[in-house]
Amino acid sequence: MTNQAYAHRITPLTTTRHAIKERNDTNFVKGIQTMFEHITLFDGMSVSFHHHLRNGDYWLNEILLELEKRNIKNITLVASSLFDVHQKIIPLIKNQTITKIYAAYVSKKVGEVISEGYLKDGLVMHTHGYRALMLTHHLVSVDVAFIVASASDKQGNASGSLGKTPCGVLGYAIADAQSAQQVVILSDSIVPVDKPEIHSDWVDVVCEVDSIGDASGIVSGTTQITKDPIGLKIAQLAVDFCEAANIIKENMSFQSGAGGISLAVMDKLHHHLKNKNIKALFASGGTTKLLVDMLEDNTVSQLYDVQCFDLDAIQSLAINKNHKKMSAMEYADITYKDNIANKLDVVFLGATEIDLDFNVNVTTGSDGIIMGGSGGHADVANGAKMTIIVSKLMQSRLSVVVDKVTTISTPSEDIDCFVCEFGLALHPRHQALADHLKKTTNLPIKDIRELYDLAISLTGIPNKIAFADQKIGVSLYRDGSILDELYAIASV
Amino acid sequence: MRKSALFVPGNQASMHVGAFAFDVDAIIFDLEDAVALHHKDSARTLLRHSLSTLTMFKIPKYVRVNPIDSPFFKEDIAQMIQAPIDGLMIPKADAYNLLQIIKWCEQVETQHSKKQTPLWIIVETALGVETLWDMVNTTDRITHVLLGGEDLMSDLHVKQTYNRQELAYPRAKVAMVSKAKKLLCYDTPYVEINNEKGLLEDAIQAKNVGFDSKIAIHPSQVDVINAVFSYTEEEINQAKEIIEAYNQAQQQGLGAFSFKGKMVDKPVLNRAMHIINSIEGNKHD
Numbered sequence: 001m002t003n004q005a006y007a008h009r010i011t012p013l014t015t016t017r018h019a020i021k022e023r024n025d026t027n028f029v030k031g032i033q034t035m036f037e038h039i040t041l042f043d044g045m046s047v048s049f050h051h052h053l054r055n056g057d058y059w060l061n062e063i064l065l066e067l068e069k070r071n072i073k074n075i076t077l078v079a080s081s082l083f084d085v086h087q088k089i090i091p092l093i094k095n096q097t098i099t100k101i102y103a104a105y106v107s108k109k110v111g112e113v114i115s116e117g118y119l120k121d122g123l124v125m126h127t128h129g130y131r132a133l134m135l136t137h138h139l140v141s142v143d144v145a146f147i148v149a150s151a152s153d154k155q156g157n158a159s160g161s162l163g164k165t166p167c168g169v170l171g172y173a174i175a176d177a178q179s180a181q182q183v184v185i186l187s188d189s190i191v192p193v194d195k196p197e198i199h200s201d202w203v204d205v206v207c208e209v210d211s212i213g214d215a216s217g218i219v220s221g222t223t224q225i226t227k228d229p230i231g232l233k234i235a236q237l238a239v240d241f242c243e244a245a246n247i248i249k250e251n252m253s254f255q256s257g258a259g260g261i262s263l264a265v266m267d268k269l270h271h272h273l274k275n276k277n278i279k280a281l282f283a284s285g286g287t288t289k290l291l292v293d294m295l296e297d298n299t300v301s302q303l304y305d306v307q308c309f310d311l312d313a314i315q316s317l318a319i320n321k322n323h324k325k326m327s328a329m330e331y332a333d334i335t336y337k338d339n340i341a342n343k344l345d346v347v348f349l350g351a352t353e354i355d356l357d358f359n360v361n362v363t364t365g366s367d368g369i370i371m372g373g374s375g376g377h378a379d380v381a382n383g384a385k386m387t388i389i390v391s392k393l394m395q396s397r398l399s400v401v402v403d404k405v406t407t408i409s410t411p412s413e414d415i416d417c418f419v420c421e422f423g424l425a426l427h428p429r430h431q432a433l434a435d436h437l438k439k440t441t442n443l444p445i446k447d448i449r450e451l452y453d454l455a456i457s458l459t460g461i462p463n464k465i466a467f468a469d470q471k472i473g474v475s476l477y478r479d480g481s482i483l484d485e486l487y488a489i490a491s492v
Numbered sequence: 493m494r495k496s497a498l499f500v501p502g503n504q505a506s507m508h509v510g511a512f513a514f515d516v517d518a519i520i521f522d523l524e525d526a527v528a529l530h531h532k533d534s535a536r537t538l539l540r541h542s543l544s545t546l547t548m549f550k551i552p553k554y555v556r557v558n559p560i561d562s563p564f565f566k567e568d569i570a571q572m573i574q575a576p577i578d579g580l581m582i583p584k585a586d587a588y589n590l591l592q593i594i595k596w597c598e599q600v601e602t603q604h605s606k607k608q609t610p611l612w613i614i615v616e617t618a619l620g621v622e623t624l625w626d627m628v629n630t631t632d633r634i635t636h637v638l639l640g641g642e643d644l645m646s647d648l649h650v651k652q653t654y655n656r657q658e659l660a661y662p663r664a665k666v667a668m669v670s671k672a673k674k675l676l677c678y679d680t681p682y683v684e685i686n687n688e689k690g691l692l693e694d695a696i697q698a699k700n701v702g703f704d705s706k707i708a709i710h711p712s713q714v715d716v717i718n719a720v721f722s723y724t725e726e727e728i729n730q731a732k733e734i735i736e737a738y739n740q741a742q743q744q745g746l747g748a749f750s751f752k753g754k755m756v757d758k759p760v761l762n763r764a765m766h767i768i769n770s771i772e773g774n775k776h777d
Contacts, residue, residue: 229711230510236715394509421513457548458509 027205028154032066032186035207039182041067044074045143048135048180050173051081051105052148052160052307056217059148059186059209061088068097076121078142080131080172080328081105081375085217094118102140104128104375111370114472117488123370123473125363125409125486128306129332129341129379130478132175136329139480145180147173147198148212152187156203157196160308161318163189165215168287168308169317170197174327177202188212197325219310225267225290226260230392230421235264237443238348238390238419239272244441245433247386248272251281252345255380258286258309259350261390266290266348273299284331284340285376287313287323295323304340306331306376332379334478341376341383349377351389351418353405356448358412358427360389361405363475366398368465368489370473374409379478381414393420398462399455401448406465407475408484418448425451466490493770494705496717497678501526502555503535508542512549514714517705520554520612523568524583532564536571543575552578554612559584560593569593573600579610579635584643587623587630594631608633616640617647621662628673638707639666641680656697667702679706688716695720723767731764738764 027038041047047067049060060079065088067075075098077089082101087109092098094113100121106114114123126134134140149170151163160170165188177183177198184205185198226232242248254269256262267290273280274297283291284304289312294300296316303323308314316323332341352372353361360381365371381387387410391400400420418425423444426434438445466489473486497518500511503526511519521543527535543553555577557568561584572580582593590613597609611633615621621644628634641659645651650658659680670677679698682691695706695717705721708714723731734751738761741749749756 230513233513233711421510454548458545 026154026156026200026203028190028208029205030208032062032207032209035184035186035205036066036070038205039144039184041070041072041144043072044076045072046076046078046141048078048142048145048176049080050147050170050176051079051083052167052170052172053213053218054167055083055085056165056167056214056219057083057085057148058211058213059146060086063146064089064092064098068092068095073097074099076100076102076140078102078135078140078176080128081373082110083107084109086110096120100124102126102131102134103373104131105373106370108365108369108371111372115364115369115486115489116491117468117470117472119472122471123486124476125370125373125473126476126480127332127374127379127478128172128328128376129334129339130476130480131172132328132331132333133335134480135175135179136333137335138179142176142180144182144184145173145176146184146186147177148186149173149198150187150212151189151191151193152185152196152198152206153193153200154190154206155200156183156185156198156206157193157200158185158187158198158203158206159193159196161314162191162193163187163212165189165212165218166311166314167212167218168314169305169325171306171326171331172328173198175329186212197327219308219314224260225263228260231261232264232268233421234261234390234392234419235268237421237424238265238388239268241388241417241419241424241437241443242269242346242386243272244437244443245386247346248276248278250278252278253282253284253343254280254346254348255283255285255344255384256348257350257377258288259390261392262348262350263288263290265390266294270294270299282340282343284326284344285380287316289313292316292320292323295320304331332376332383332478339383341379344380344384346386346388347380347384348388348390349381349410351391351400352395353400353402354389354391354415354418354448355402355405355412356452357404358415358418358448359405359408360410360415361407362409363407364486366396366406366462366465368406368467368487370486372409374475378410378414378483381410382478386416387414388417388419389415390419393422393451393455394459397459399452399459401452401455403452407486409475411477411483418451420451422446422451422454493723493767494676494721496705496708496714496721497554498708498711498714499526499556499681501535502539503527503531505538505542508539508546511711512546512551514711515718516551516708516714518552518554518578520556520581520707522556523564523572524556524558532558533567536564536568540571540575543572543577547576554579554581556581556583556614560589566596569596570600573597573606573609574604577609579612581612581614581636581638583614583640584617584620585613585615585627586617586619587626588619590627590630594633597633610635612636612638614638614640615662615666616643618644620644621665624665624669628669628675634673634675636676636678637666637670638678639663639680639703642683644680656694663698663701663703670704671702676704677702679703681707681709682713683709685710685712688712691716692720723771727767728771731767734761734764735768 149158152158280300282302423446425448467487470488558564
């Protein structure tokens with residue numbers, strides 16, 4: 001097999017895992033130069049990273065820049081998500097050190113260069129759930145998983161909850177650890193680890209480093225509740241709809257996205273549950289102080305946590321037995337029978353665009369440039385009984401409701417309701433519910449076209465985005481099927 | 493049942509559309525206090541363009557112009573009367589300056605072949621309070637009266653008291669005169685926008701003396717105000733039952749009838765009908 005072909009294989013490797021070391025013989029090293037002496041990496045191989053350090057992550061950049069120094073080319077980057085902090089890899093995309101990327105989310109700074117057509121072998125955008133499936137079923141093989149952990153022992157029992165710079169549960173990294181040919185733990189706190197997310201049995205090398213990242217970026221203010229009165233109005237309307245549609249009840253389960261309005265829904269829901277003395281069974285996904293408060297005042301019985309967004313969530317995970325860690329497989333992998341996503345009653349998610357057929361785009365911006373991705377959007381939208389999109393009707397002078405989304409990130413079949421400041425629209429399959437609510441409540445039930453017409457009357461119809469013929473990637477559903485294709489933007 | 497009316501800065505274009513998302517009876521675009529002196533001209537131009545674009549929204553639109561003793565008043569009136577609005581809000585109105593205000597409005601209306609523009613007057617001076625009866629009898633343009641508590645306190649040289657003692661007389665006067673002339677009256681804004689409890693108590697005081705509603709100066713105040721000036725479920729149910737009892741009495745040819753052991757007289761029936769009519773009129777489109 002040539003190195004070139006090696007980068008694109010999608011079948012399991014025939015080589016034996018741990019071939020480069022004896023089992024139970026984890027290497028403990030200091031510094032990445034020594035670490036590289038203990039792993040095998042050459043042209044065309046694939047490397048994986050998790051995103052639990054978000055914009056505080058040092059090591060995705062550092063490792064890939066080191067590969068460039070070592071003149072290793074045609075790398076497939078299997079990253080759970082790429083943030084703005086990772087823009088240092090842009091030259092590596094341009095000089096073909098990195099030629100293919102798998103990710104559930106790509107922020108705009110990195111997305112821009114991909115949308116300009118520089119990523120030679122393209123971008124595969126998947127969901128968190130499908131990433132876990134893809135890795136653990138070896139549909140994509142990872143040669144080296146680099147797992148940054150806030151704490152690890154010398155054997156490789158690693159956690160995100162302990163150490164100098166805790167980042168919370170390493171839910172997305174477990175699939176990498178279980179499936180990669182070689183697993184490297186990078187940590188700045190070599191300490192005994194009780195209840196690790198990553199078990200030493202999966203680990204080949206533990207590398208002690210000076211720092212895992214910038215603490216302020218790891219738990220940055222990306223998860224603030226909106227204070228915008230319009231956002232708060234949308235949140236209240238979403239909760240009012242749930243109340244009227246009999247979704248809010250004892251033992252309900254729910255999840256929200258991490259956007260400001262989705263978090264405001266959580267806040268309103270919390271107050272509603274408390275006032276009505278209703279106790280929810282569980283909440284899931286990424287956790288914040290909002291969910292921790294609900295757990296602590298008994299408005300929810302359990303939290304299932306795949307990643308922590310703030311220090312309160314990290315601390316709660318350490319001390320509250322009802323705050324449970326979960327892996328990406330347990331969260332959203334469709335081959336995992338009891339995946340949490342499929343048990344959800346209701347989810348509140350954002351959207352960059354929603355079209356008249358209720359398809360949702362969270363991947364590309366109004367300029368056609370990649371600036372996001374599904375993350376768990378399509379996983380929980382598919383799994384939950386009721387999926388509610390909460391968004392302002394217009395963002396930056398453009399309508400969020402469009403005739404056809406630029407990219408399908410989550411398909412119409414999985415979307416039930418769109419709530420904006422001017423009303424809420426139900427998918428046509430819920431016509432009976434819409435009719436019932438119109439008769440029995442004062443909720444501003446609208447047809448989605450009414451909302452579209454209102455927005456267009458204010459914004460006008462925007463020009464179509466000009467795309468080039470060059471295909472730059474695909475958007476995958478949670479079962480791995482192709483939802484949409486991504487194209488380079490036309491040069492102006 | 494009346495909902496709040498919401499003030500929106502005239503110079504904040506991004507807020508002009510968003511304001512219509514809120515459940516209010518009127519939007520009042522402000523060219524006075526919300527706009528800095530050096531932005532007065534640009535705010536006026538911006539607002540006129542906004543108003544000509546926002547015609548798809550059915551919520552009535554008013555513009556608070558600058559006071560008659562300011563250099564901006566005449567141009568505010570001249571521009572806004574030409575815009576698609578439901579009325580002008582006039583600050584610091586009293587029986588003496590109102591005549592001049594009407595004269596200038598008439599001049600602009602004639603020049604542009606416009607119908608008579610309704611006025612929403614703000615009573616916020618001692619002279620305004622004391623000449624309110626004269627004002628509402630001077631013209632049939634006046635449709636709404638707003639009590640402006642902050643400026644009035646300034647005019648009286650008094651501070652805000654815990655239970656708004658300083659507003660007891662002006663509130664009673666504004667409510668009484670407005671009701672006598674069948675005009676809608678709105679209570680003064682509550683300026684502590686993060687004090688929901690204070691707003692609630694203030695709104696209840698206003699409701700108790702006869703105000704139809706209260707002005708909101710921030711969207712976060714709208715729901716609290718609407719809740720205070722709405723009828724309770726108990727009031728609505730009782731009103732429905734009284735009307736049902738009345739209909740049955742009519743069918744049986746009875747002039748007088750009783751409800752739950754008490755004779756129902758005309759004021760009670762009228763109030764029940766007013767409640768039901770208000771609710772029907774306030775359902776969402």
